Structure formats: C-alpha cells, structure tokens
Amino acid sequence: MSAIQINLPLPLLPAGWSSDKDFKAVGSLSPATQRSLEPVGPHFLAHARRKRHQRTFSEDERIQAQENVKKVEEDDADDLSEPEDPVMLQRDPKDWKNQDHYAVLGLSKYRYRATEEQIKRAHRKKVLKHHPDKKAAAGTADDDSFFKCIQKATEVLTDPVKRRQYDSVDEHADVEPPSKKETQKGNFFKLWAPVFDSEARFSKNHPVPSLGNENSTREEVETFYNFWYNFDSWRTFEYQDEDVPDDNENRDQKRHVERKNNAARKKKKTEDTTRLRHLVDEALALDERIKKFRKEERAHKDKRRLEKEAEQKRLAEEAARAKEEETRLKAEKEAAEKLQKAEDKKTREAAKNAAKKNKRVLKSAVKDNNYLHEGGDAPAAQVDRVLTDVDLIIAKLEATELADLAGKLSSKKGATEVKAVYAEEVKRLVEGGKLKEGEAASLAA
Amino acid sequence: MSAEEVAASTPERHAIGISFGNSHSSIANTGADGKPEVIANEEGDRQIPSILSYVSGEEFHGTQAKAQLVRNPKNTVAYFRDFLGKDFKQVDPTSAHASAHPQQHESTVAFSIHDSESETPNTVTVSEITTRHIRRLASSASEYLGYKVNAAVVTVPTDFSDKQRAALTEAAKAAGVDVLQFIHEPVAAVLAYDARPEAKVSDKIVVVADLGGTRSDVAVIASRGGLYTILATAHDPELGGSKLDQVLIDHFAKEFVKKHKTDPRENARSLAKLKLESEATKKALSLGTTATLSVESLAEGIDFSATINRTRYELLSSKVFGEFRRLIETAVSKAQLDLLDIDEVILSGGSSHTPKIASVVGAAFPETTTVLAPSTSTSAINPSELAVRGASIQASLIEGFEHEDIEQSTHPVVTVAPHLNRAIGALVISAEEHHGIFRPLLEPETAVPARRTAQFATPKEGGDVLIKIVEAAREIHSRKPEPKPKADEKKDDDDEEDDVSDFTDSEDEEEEIREKKWKVHTVLAEAAIKATKKGSKVEVVINVGSDLGIQITAREVGAQGGVRGSVEKPATAVNGSA
C-alpha cells in the first residue's frame, strides 16, 4: 500500500518533553482476535509465501490454528428445536388466524424476541421436515396441511407489519401481573420485572428503563414510572378484525364491517391503555421503594427542620453573646477613662504643686540672699525690681525649665552664686527669644 | 505458494473460473493480460441456466433446457446445486417444485428422469447431474479457447460444507475438471473489483450482497491491504429473484382471472409459462420503465398480453425489497458494525440488476457508503459476472501450483492470523487525548503482521513535533439535529417550554444525526522529531508483528537520521483462545 497522506499537522512537542533517543514506549496493544484470511488474490499469495517461508508446521500447530479461529457461519439451528405438539400438526391451515405462529415454527420460547434470521432458520428447518415431497418419500399420506400452516406462520412473521399485528395480540407472550397478596409474600422485583419486560415489547421508544432493584436510586425509580405513565405503544388490534367481505357486490355490507372493525380497534386500544395504567398504578402502590423514598424524604425534611431550628438557636445565642460583650467592653472603657481622668488630675495637681514649690524656691533664693543686694538691707526699689523680674522669669518658664532652674538654685549659697545662676538663665531666655535684651535686668549679669 | 514446476507428467493444465449457481452458471478465463473474460456458450449466453433437460434421450443444457420447464418439467433438472453433498433430509425441495423432484437415493439425492430413449426412467444422482452440467460448461470453454480446459477454480457460498465441497470436487473430476480451489462467492466479487487496473489497494469494509434466484447471501468483509477477512455472513435460502417473479405472476394472474375467470396458477403448465414470461418481464423492467408480458395460450387456449410499468412493479415488490435490505442490515449487525462503518456495498447476483433494490439499499446506508450496482454506478461490473470473474483471476494466479502446494497455503495454519481489535494511528493537531484528532494507520480487523506508512504535515513554522501513537476504538455518536426554527417565531421566553414539548411530540420528528468518532483507548508510544523545517513532512512507519509487538520509525522526509523504537507485545496476544 502506498503511504497514507495526512494533511493535518502533528502537534508541537510539549515543553519539557524529553526521552532517551527521543522515543518513549508507553503501553501495549490490546489482544487480537484470530480470524481466517480468505486464501484469495495476489496479496494473499504473498502472505502465504512469507508465512511458509522455510518453515514446516507441526501437526500441533496445524490443529491449533483450526481450533482458535473465530467462526462466521452458524451451526445447525439446534437452538430452534422444540417438540411438536401432535394436536398442532393436525391443524387446519384455514384457521390460521387462531394458530400460534411461533409454536408452528418451533419458536415458542422466543416469540416477539425472535430475530428475523431466527424465524427464517426455523422456517427452513420445518420445511426440510414437513415439505410434502418429504412426506411422500416417507410413505405418509400426501397431506400438506401442516406445511401450509408453516408457510402461513412464516408469511405473517417475516412481514414486519403483519408481525406487529400478530405480536399485538399474542397472548402467549403476556405475563400476568402478580396479585397484591403474591407480591407482598414474594419478591417484588422478581415478580414484576417479567411483567414489565413483556409489556415493554409494545414500546415505540427504546431503551425501556428497567424496573431495577431495591438499590435503585430515586431518580431511576422516578424515570421508570414516568416512562410507564407516558408509555407510547405501537400495539394495534387489526389482527382481531372481522373478515371484510371480498366481493364487489355488497359495498354497503363491506363498509359496515370496516366501520365496525375500526370502532372495535379503537375501543380495544383505549381499554389496553387503561389496563396498562392500572397495572402501573398497582406496581407503584406495591413498590416498597416508593415508601422508602417517602420515609427518606420525611426523615430528610425532619432533619432539615431540626437543623434549621438549631441554626436559629445558635444565631440567637450568638447575638445575645455579642450584645453582652459589647456592654462589657463599654463599661470597661468607661472605667478606664474615669481612672485616666483621675490620674490626669493627680499629675496635674502634682505638677501644679511642684511648680508652686519651684516658684517658691526661685523667690526664696533671692529673698534669702537679700534680694541680691550687697551690703545692708536691700532698698525697697531693689526688692521690688528683683521680685518683679523673678515673676517675669517664672512667667516665661515651662514647668520643666522651672524645675531645672529650681534644682540649680537650691544648691547655691550666697547672692553671688544665686545671681550667677539667674544671670545664666536670663541669658538663656534672651538667646531663646523668650526675653528681650534688657528685660529682667536686675537678674542679668 | 512457491511457483513450483507445473506437473510435467500430466497433460498441460488449463484452468478457468467457474461460478456454479442454483439458477445460473458462468465460465471465465483470465489470460496473461490479467483481464478476465466471461465466455459465452454456443448459444451466446454468459449466464447459463444451471438446468439439464432430456427429450427422447437428447440432452439439453442452459437456456434450451430452461425452455423445457414448460413442456417437459418432469425430465428437466433445475436448481440442484444445493442438493449436492447432502442427504435427502437436509434438502429443501421447494425450488424444484416445477421440475424433476428430488428423491432419496441411498445416502444422497437423485432424480427419476427419462434421460434415454428407454421407456423406464433412470435414477440419476445429483452428483451425476452436476458432472453432466460441468462437462457442458468445460466443453463450451474449451470450444471457445481452442484448447482443452481441465481445471478450475469454483465459487461456492460461504456456508458450503466440507461434504458439499468434496461432492462437487468428485463430480467435477468425473467431468474431467480438476478443482484447484474453491473460493467464496463474495470474496470472488471483491477480487473482481480489486483486480481492475484502476483499482488501488486500500483499507475498507465491504459488504457483498449476493442476491440470486432462489437464495441470497450477504457477507461483511474487511479488506485490508489486499487481504480479505469475512467478519460475518447472513443467508436467506428462500429470498431471491423468484420471489419477485412470484409478485408478477400473482399480479398478472389476477388480471387474467378478472378477464377470463380462470386462474393460470392452478395449472402447472400455465404456471410454468407465466413464470418464464414474468421473469423476462421483470428483467425488462430493470432497463425500461414499462414492459409487456405476452403469453400464447396461457390457459384454456387464451392468449394473454399485459403491460406493467416500473413504478407499479416496485410498489408490488416493496415487501420483498425490504427483505433484501434487512438481510444486509442483519449481516452488518452480526459483524458488530454500524452501517456507518461500511465503505462499500457490492451488489452481486442476477437480482442486483434491479434498480429499486440498489436504491433501497443505498438509502439504508449513509452517504459515505458507495453502492456498486449497475443503476447506481457507471463503473459497476455486471453483477451476474462478479463471482466468475473473481474465480478466473484466482485460477490464473494458481494455475501453475501443485495441489499439495495449494493445500498447504490454504490450510488454517497459514490462513488464520491475529486481527487487530482496534485501530492504531497517531494524534494530529494536539497531543491531548481529548483535543487531538486521531488518524488511523492500521484499521481494526487488520491481520498481523502488517505494516503501514503515513506522511504527516507539520505545524506552519516547523519546529519540534510529537508523534503520539495510540490505539483507538470507533464510537458512534448520535445527536438530535438542531430543531428547525418554527414558522411562528415571535414567541416570548415563557412559551419556550411548550415549544420544546411540541417538538418532541410531533410525529415527523427529525432523525438524529449519527457520526463515527475515534476514541483513544491506549497510548502506545511517543516519539519526537526535533527542528522540522517549515513546510516539511514527517514519515511514520508502523510495523505490527504477529505477536502484536510494534516497531515504529519516524523521520523528517528528506532529512538524515530519525527516530526508531519498539513497543512490547501485550501479555495476552489473542482474545478467547482455547
């Protein structure tokens, strides 16, 4: 064969792909099937030449090759044999409407399930046995009546339309539904599955959902009953029609029979629909799974309610707790603020006292040193000036500066020392811009 | 088979192809040019009725014998092929109803006929009848070819038993014809098509529907690299052209009854005449749109003539056409395939001339399936000649081989081979299993060892590419077609739900769209080809061994080197082996 041309591009190598020699074996082929090649044509000759090349096959190999090969031809229709009822063999072919076509062909156990191929093979088998020529050869009477039954059965069953009409009324394929008592005593699924399987033969839609078992999910069970409540059936009742007179003479009579037949078919169809509905009702009523699902649903609902209640309770509790917490925090905050206020007041007072004390130190430093006057009592003017200037300095000082200055002054003795400290302070204040040059002159150097 | 020396001691072997049907037989010769030629007998027939008739000790064959079905049915032997190699219990005498009846004779089947001038009839076995028939065929071939034909490849149905083959070999031998090989009718038909000079070897699934006179057989064949494997067959021993004849017989008989109040079917001779003419009318309707039937003295001395058009005929026959269609569908489903898997339908056998059968079958298959029948394809080979052409091609191939050699080569030890259950191929576009597109190199049902080569395109700009070799299975996806917009479009959203249910309830619901898709089953190997040039191609060769081990080679076309690697054989190589 020439190379196959593929015009779509190979994919790009994914980033990071690497392998020794650029090749990676990953998996193995799934098993093959042994089949027989047809020993025909030039390519087979080449195949045989290759296979036989310098090789002899052992007897074992030869036998094995024959054994393992997949067959394509069916064996004889052994699966299609059942004993023939002597009464059936005596049937009058004219009464074909009432004959069991499947039994005539030996297909009783297949019925509507028989494939067209099975029907044809079954027919073949019957022909080989019952053909009038065979009877003649066997010396039995030249009676071809059962042969005619066979032909009729085949005619009906190999015509899809006729077969449906017959299958529609094939009572042998019906499975009677079990009674309520029987169901309650036995296994629901074992008892009802065959009933639905048999009803399913009339379905226009496929696949037909199965009845399932006790482990089927709720969805599966619902699908099942929905399917059966909406069943679309091809069942018809033509087969039970009254024969329409075949002559052209009596047209009215003919039309009358046709009308009657039509009405009968309709009626039977309606009855059948009702019958099926009742049957499904009954199964539904007896189906323990439905009860189980209801119970589960109730349990589920209860659980949901309880859960909801619990949740509400939890939420309420949470809210209460939050509120409590809020109050607590508020109270705590208030207490802290109060405490802080008191503390502040204390510090403020302490500072005030300290300032007072320091001011006193400042004043007494001059007072104790004769208002910095040398020799004799200080004149009133000096006293007045010095005190005014000390007040001015006090006014200009912050609490800490005041404390500093007081500290410095408290260790000083004598007017000179005190004055030096004051002079320095005045200088500092002048430099800091707090005093103007010449202010507090009585204390300056 | 090694072309060993032709047996020197015996006279030179001249082999032809023979198709031996219940209704007709044909002979053909394939010369050195490889072109089969179907040989006409002395009367100019290429489809020679498989019928022998005796009148005052004189033997008639073919068309002349067929004409005797009217006057001399008791001494006319017809539809006997399927009686050969069987005991009486196993035969269905139905088709011989209007000719000599088969009878039990010792362990075989025989006919009681006046085949000599003697007053008393002779018991002639079906084997003897077959010998006489083959002798006539071989003599016609010898006459035409100008040398003595003494060997043949003969076509048989796929369900022909060993006993039937042995009986046929024996009968042919008595006629001086050495059967070199029996080949299956449907395979012969495929070979006839594949041997045409314009045909290319390809991998395809072919359905051969052999629609004959009294039976029909369908085979589903995997054609892989010129090797053929039958995957499934379906047989209907009672479905064939004679059912269509019967449709016309009933139609004309009813007309006759209407006019003349007598039913020609109730008299054997009238019925035989009507059958012969109805068949001729049926054949005429394959070509023309109307045909006339005229029978002299059909019943009670009354001449009958009537015309029927093709439409009427097709309407009357639609049930039978449906049976042909369903038989074909049965075979496909027995092969566990879908109609979408079928690449080609070869209609073979005389009834395949019927245009409506071809169109009914064509309609059952998707558009991707080619239907090869005279009415659907101008390149179709005459369906009545397919089997014999195939047989004669095979005869030309093995004419020089010793029997022993043929026996060895056709033994299961040579013919039985493991067949792949899934396809092997590579992913293109993307290496991701869900996005990548699978392209098969080896199709499912390919017999191994096998080897396939493919050339892949590379991405636009070239570069490093990945060759991901996988095993993939075919899946059928079906989806509903987009609902056609309704005529009344102005509906608001609230109505949508109703709309949908309207749609599903409607009777003329559209058929769902079915498609074939590949699904990756197992990744077998990965290989990289680095730095491919812009616009270059990558050639991949996959070689699957008989143990299912795989050798893979890949290279850029025209470049040096390449990648080579192998994949281990699986632990179990064969499914369900004993």
Ligand SMILES: Nc1ncnc2c1ncn2[C@@H]1O[C@H](COP(=O)(O)OP(=O)(O)O)[C@@H](O)[C@H]1O
């Ligand atoms: N041109 C035609 N149109 C329709 N039917 C035909 C045509 N030619 C042959 N046949 C029918 O084909 C049938 C014979 O097919 P054939 O392949 O020879 O059968 P068999 O395999 O049984 O020998 C007969 O029923 C014959 O009427």
